[in-house]
């Protein structure tokens with residue numbers, strides 16, 4: 396596991412972009428595993444600026460996203476499918492048909508998980524971008540999730556509902572359940588870049604980098620990945636220095 400400590404959010408995002416650009420430029424048909432949340436927005440801004448300034452093309456790029464709230468789809472601006480279009484896809488030349496995310500409104504949740512797992516079998520991520528929850532979750536794999544898990548529906552932890560309530564009008568509006576790639580799907584990526592910024596991530600970053608590898612800290616599984624880079628800002632790195 397490689398650890399890069401950046402001085403701030405901008406530098407963290409720029410360093411993540413360098414790795415992402417390397418993947419996209421060396422393979423214009425790469426499969427990108429993407430994440431939502433506040434953390435990767437700076438990376439996506441760098442990708443958009445590079446596309447506009449240097450013409451880097453995403454025409455043949457495919458994407459798979461980590462997770463989606465149950466009950467939400469593009470008609471809700473809180474959905475992750477909406478987030479991806481708003482923060483990245485609508486600003487680059489990607490073919491939306493090549494972008495994939497769980498359908499939060501699927502009528503049969505189990506079938507939807509099967510569909511997504513089968514899809515992931517055919518779309519191994521050349522790079523997977525991750526954020527980390529303050530409780531050590533990656534995607535919506537909350538503490539206690541089996542390391543062997545694949546795409547499934549989860550009950551969100553109280554801490555996650557609280558963390559994410561800032562995006563909603565009130566905490567009551569945060570969905571209680573979500574679809575998420577499992578830890579096995581994430582570990583299948585050829586390369587992983589996990590980003591963290593802010594003091595509220597310091598404890599989780601400690602567990603990610605220096606803690607015991609345990610299902611109680613889902614991100615700790617990344618210590619076992621052969622090509623994982625952690626990029627965090629000074630505040631998030633406070634306990635690992």
Ligand code: PGA
Pocket residue numbers: 431432433434435526527528529532533534
């Ligand atoms: P954040 O979420 O980027 O909004 O902090 C990260 C996560 O919960 O994985």
